[in-house]
Amino acid sequence: MMRYQTIVSVRPLSWPGLFFALLCLCLSLTPSLMPRSWFVQGALSGTSAAVGYFCGVVLQWLWIYLEIPPFRFSPGWVVRSVAILVGAAIAAVFVWQSSSWQNSVRALMQLPPNATIEPFLLIFTAAVVFILLVAIGRLFKMMVLASYARASRLVPNRIAAVAAIVISVFAFWTVVDGVLFHVALRVVDSSFREADALIDDDTPMPDDPAKTGSAASLVNWEELGRRGRHFVASGPTREQIGAFLNSPANDPIRVYVGLNSADSAEARASLALAELKRQGAFERPFLIIVVPTGTGWVDPQALDTVEYLLRGDVASVAIQYSYLSSWLSLMVEPEYGSDTARALFREIYGYWRTLPRDHRPKLYLHGLSLGALNSQSSVNLFEVFDDPFQGALWSGPPFASGTWSYLTANRNPGSPAWLPQFRDGSMIRFSNQWTSATTAGAAWGPVRIVFLQYASDPVTFFDWRALYREPDWMKGHRGPDVSPHFQWFPIVTALQLGFDAMIATTSPMGFGHVYAPQHYIDAWLAVTDPPGWSLEEIERLKRHFESAPPIEVSD
Numbered sequence: 001m002m003r004y005q006t007i008v009s010v011r012p013l014s015w016p017g018l019f020f021a022l023l024c025l026c027l028s029l030t031p032s033l034m035p036r037s038w039f040v041q042g043a044l045s046g047t048s049a050a051v052g053y054f055c056g057v058v059l060q061w062l063w064i065y066l067e068i069p070p071f072r073f074s075p076g077w078v079v080r081s082v083a084i085l086v087g088a089a090i091a092a093v094f095v096w097q098s099s100s101w102q103n104s105v106r107a108l109m110q111l112p113p114n115a116t117i118e119p120f121l122l123i124f125t126a127a128v129v130f131i132l133l134v135a136i137g138r139l140f141k142m143m144v145l146a147s148y149a150r151a152s153r154l155v156p157n158r159i160a161a162v163a164a165i166v167i168s169v170f171a172f173w174t175v176v177d178g179v180l181f182h183v184a185l186r187v188v189d190s191s192f193r194e195a196d197a198l199i200d201d202d203t204p205m206p207d208d209p210a211k212t213g214s215a216a217s218l219v220n221w222e223e224l225g226r227r228g229r230h231f232v233a234s235g236p237t238r239e240q241i242g243a244f245l246n247s248p249a250n251d252p253i254r255v256y257v258g259l260n261s262a263d264s265a266e267a268r269a270s271l272a273l274a275e276l277k278r279q280g281a282f283e284r285p286f287l288i289i290v291v292p293t294g295t296g297w298v299d300p301q302a303l304d305t306v307e308y309l310l311r312g313d314v315a316s317v318a319i320q321y322s323y324l325s326s327w328l329s330l331m332v333e334p335e336y337g338s339d340t341a342r343a344l345f346r347e348i349y350g351y352w353r354t355l356p357r358d359h360r361p362k363l364y365l366h367g368l369s370l371g372a373l374n375s376q377s378s379v380n381l382f383e384v385f386d387d388p389f390q391g392a393l394w395s396g397p398p399f400a401s402g403t404w405s406y407l408t409a410n411r412n413p414g415s416p417a418w419l420p421q422f423r424d425g426s427m428i429r430f431s432n433q434w435t436s437a438t439t440a441g442a443a444w445g446p447v448r449i450v451f452l453q454y455a456s457d458p459v460t461f462f463d464w465r466a467l468y469r470e471p472d473w474m475k476g477h478r479g480p481d482v483s484p485h486f487q488w489f490p491i492v493t494a495l496q497l498g499f500d501a502m503i504a505t506t507s508p509m510g511f512g513h514v515y516a517p518q519h520y521i522d523a524w525l526a527v528t529d530p531p532g533w534s535l536e537e538i539e540r541l542k543r544h545f546e547s548a549p550p551i552e553v554s555d
Contacts, residue, residue: 013134017056022087024052024492025126029098031483032496033458034503034512035105038118041098042125044499048492049126050133055491095119104483109456109511143168203233210279212255218275225258225320227296227554232256236304241312244544252307253281253315259296259323265340268319269347281315282352284361286528289348290318291341291367291375294326297554299368301517301545302395306524308541309533315361319344326370326398326459326555337370341378349379353387364527365392369459369513369555372397376404391448391527395515399462404451408472417472418455418479429526433510433519434480437526444529452515452523455479458500459513459555466494481511505553514553517545 028048029041036044063070096119103113147164155163209216212232213224224232232254241249255275262268281287288306292298298318307314321340345365352363367375372394379389397404407428411420419435422428426445429437430453437450453460456479463471470488478484487493504513521542525533 014053014057014060016060017053018087020052020056020059021049021130022052022091024055025049026091026094027489027492028496029094029101030487030489030496031101031105031485032493032500033105033456033461033482033486034500034507035102035109035111036499036503038122039125040499040503041102041117042122043129044495045122046126046129047133047499048495049130050137051491051495053130053134054137092119095122098122101483101485104485108481108483109508111508140168140172143171203229206233210251210253212275212279218271218278219255219257219261223258223260224256225260225296225323227292227298228256228258228318228320231298231303231318234300236307236312238312241308244308244541245311247311250284250312252303252312253279253284254303255279255281255315255317256298257319259320265319265321265336265343266347268340269343272317272319272344273347273351276315276317276348279315281317282355282361284313284315286310286314286364287348287352287361288314288316288364288366289345289375289378290316291337291344291365291371291378292318292320293368293555294322294324294337294370295554296320296322298371299395299515299553300551301515302366302368302393302520305517305520305541305545306528308544309521309524309530310528311530316366317344317348321374337374338377341367341374345378349384349389357387362391362528363389365389365394367394368515369396370398372404373401376401388447390446391450393450393452393520393523393527395452395520395523396457396459396513397451397453398459404460407451416477416479417475418453418461418482431519431523431526432479433516436522438522444526448527448529450523450527452519454481454511454513454515456481456507456511457504457513458497459504462497462501464494466497467491505555509550513555517548518542521545 025045025048028045095117099114099117102117106113144164147167148160151160151163151167154160205221206212206214206217208214211217212219213221213229221229235252235254238249238251253276255272257268257272257275259268262271276282276287288303290298290303303316319340321337349363352360365375365379367373375392375394376397381388394401394404399405407422408417408420411417411422415421419432420430422430424442426442427447428449428451430451431437432452432454455461455473461471461473465471466488468490470493473479474482474486474488478486506512507514510516510519521538524530525538
């Protein structure tokens, strides 16, 4: 009975743990890639403090386990009180300074400064998160000790310790992954599915039989999903394009197949090909295979701009693979997006290559965010070497993108990780807000691939290795939209980048993970090389899109 009471008794907090908790809390208040609200900052600071506390507890345990003699000095209540007051004063200074640090990020993104970061709300949020995470940690410790107490009666102590840890980890993982996570995922998936099924009153079914989702279409209007219906019903018309260009234009072709349109990725890809044929897409001079984000969203800034540049004489096709946001889809169903992207590319490319080379459209690939990752995985360059597609524009490629990671790691010496140069630039180039892919020295080869990325995009530049080493893109000269006050700290920087990635679409357009039309225009010019555009007309097109109403980003 006494042994059980020892196990479940509430012990004081560890002083080494509190020291590292305070250290991590203070460092978490320094700036990173994204400007943070008081709530996000509080959640980040509470999480950082809890992780720091855990590190301190582990170090304390390791000290005892290695039988290193303890310090003889035992602080009394006076010393402890002074330590608490000094720690609180240090934290207060960092909280006060955090407003200035956050404003340094806001200034780079051309946002007005915040007068205050609501310090009391920030501290309250951090305290709640810290207490919750420490309570979970103590619950795990209680489970380990209880398991050890039982196991030690049957096996040697060291084996009992290992068994207790394994059993506790398994039990925790079962509860979190098997119960809480899947229940939450079902709720989230259900809500996203219901939102996707909503039919907006301002998105009527097309009357034009040539449109996807019309009465004559092979794809049912209701089965397109909310994102798909908006994609095929929006976009510029030939009248709008012609009025801007003062010359005749065509209606762009947009084909979209929703998740409910067929039972498998292969069936949806076949349906997309059949709809493309029905609408005469292969008679157009340009065809773009688009991989949407996790929610099925296609960035209108990316498609509208290229449709203007190509004077409407272009077809695009996309199929949905998920209802979830990109980060959720990547975490719980990463294979769905890549499998769907590969199925669509195989179907379209397989038919495209059977057509006479001088009587088929130029073929391009595009994807934003998770769409960029899946679009990269959809094609193996060795498989299309004898008859390649013409190019690709991948914007905001996530950090997990294999092709992007390889190119960045093997960039030319001297080029920064946030804007790499790869070999002579005749096939692959990188661009951002200030550097266009059209400025490289070498001439383009037969395939043109452009990565559009912002240095302030945490979806692209998140790095787990920031836990223990400084990322390459933080070394040397930094991107113009990255705060000079952003410093690397072990563990804390990785947590900052993780929180930044979750709020990456809250930045103003042209920063973070929100890509601006004028930058898409420069990238598409490099990829497609449309004829007949003067510098004056290009600038006029950029002004046309800059004056358009802001869009809702749905990653």
